[in-house]
Amino acid sequence: MLHERLRIQEEHSDEQDRQQLLRDEDLIRMRKNDELKDRYKTLFDRYLRNSQGEQTSQAVADGLISIPETWLAEQPEIQKDPGLMESLKPYNKR
Numbered sequence: 001m002l003h004e005r006l007r008i009q010e011e012h013s014d015e016q017d018r019q020q021l022l023r024d025e026d027l028i029r030m031r032k033n034d035e036l037k038d039r040y041k042t043l044f045d046r047y048l049r050n051s052q053g054e055q056t057s058q059a060v061a062d063g064l065i066s067i068p069e070t071w072l073a074e075q076p077e078i079q080k081d082p083g084l085m086e087s088l089k090p091y092n093k094r
Helices: 002-050 055-061 069-073 076-080 083-091
Strands: none
Touching: 002 055, 002 083, 069 076, 069 083, 076 083
8 A cells, every 4th residue: 555655656756747847948938039039139129220211121110011131130149140130030930
């Protein structure tokens, strides 16, 4: 009987550990998404600030078109980490 209780307790503990691991992975994923959103917002704001008066910037501000990839490719963050451009694509689609 004691052996059975210990086995059940161990199974319960293993399940709790598995659930905690899943929660931790979700938290990491959410933090990464939040960081990417913040980086995109920074680039978006910079694009609007630096290209004032252009018709393209108004279309970007209105959400009609994406930030031009040529402009993004020239940014220091993207040049430093080219993989960032691919990670930001979901946020830059219109």
